[in-house]
Amino acid sequence: MTDQTPPPCPAQPVGGATAIARPGGLLDRFLARLIDGILLAVVNGIIVTALVVGAIMGDSGGMYGTGSSYAAAAVSSVLTAAIYLTYFGIMDSTRGQTVGKMVMKLRVLGPHGGNPTLEESLRRNCWLAFGLLGVVPVVGGLIGALATLVAVITIAAGINRDTVGRQAWPDHFAGGTHVVKEG
Numbered sequence: 809m810t811d812q813t814p815p816p817c818p819a820q821p822v823g824g825a826t827a828i829a830r831p832g833g834l835l836d837r838f839l840a841r842l843i844d845g846i847l848l849a850v851v852n853g854i855i856v857t858a859l860v861v862g863a864i865m866g867d868s869g870g871m872y873g874t875g876s877s878y879a880a881a882a883v884s885s886v887l888t889a890a891i892y893l894t895y896f897g898i899m900d901s902t903r904g905q906t907v908g909k910m911v912m913k914l915r916v917l918g919p920h921g922g923n924p925t926l927e928e929s930l931r932r933n934c935w936l937a938f939g940l941l942g943v944v945p946v947v948g949g950l951i952g953a954l955a956t957l958v959a960v961i962t963i964a965a966g967i968n969r970d971t972v973g974r975q976a977w978p979d980h981f982a983g984g985t986h987v988v989k990e991g
Contacts, residue, residue: 829988831974832914834967837987843908848892856887877891878945885942885949892936913991919984932982935959 832840860883867926871922904923916932918924924932938959941952966976979985 832987832989836912838907840912844906858883882943889937889939897929898935902928919988924985930984932978
């Protein structure tokens with residue numbers, strides 16, 4: 809039988825010495841994601857709803873894509889997913905932190921320490937692409953929302969269950985990323 813104990817968080821240099829990083833807890837990670845969600849909702853509301861869908865397409869881009877609003881809902885779904893994935897992918901891979909993680913003093917580390925690569929960050933946040941299901945007429949938005957809810961619940965359960973590394977399935981899917989608490 810193999811040992812099922814997850815590896816500890818990668819070591820981080822601290823003032824000339826190396827220390828094992830402390831994993832970010834569920835509450836801190838939730839609050840960081842909430843801060844990022846609020847920020848992205850504002851950006852998304854301005855860019856997608858007001859400018860692109862409203863001004864260019866002349867529609868409000870409803871969630872369910874019924875009737876004449878289907879094209880607007882499809883464009884809105886694609887642009888929203890692109891904004892979210894771009895934000896998390898670029899911020900995590902270049903800084904190791906999003907705005908929410910900065911506020912909560914959290915950092916994402918790649919499998920070997922340091923910032924994750926863009927690919928690792930996108931794999932880690934792949935569940936955000938469930939919003940693309942909004943391109944499916946009538947029920948796509950609802951199915952995408954339910955899939956996102958299931959992903960969030962399984963991520964929270966995974967973080968809570970892993971008392972050593974606080975890693976959930978997206979961290980494993982990304983090759984072993986870690987969210988650590990700074991300071």
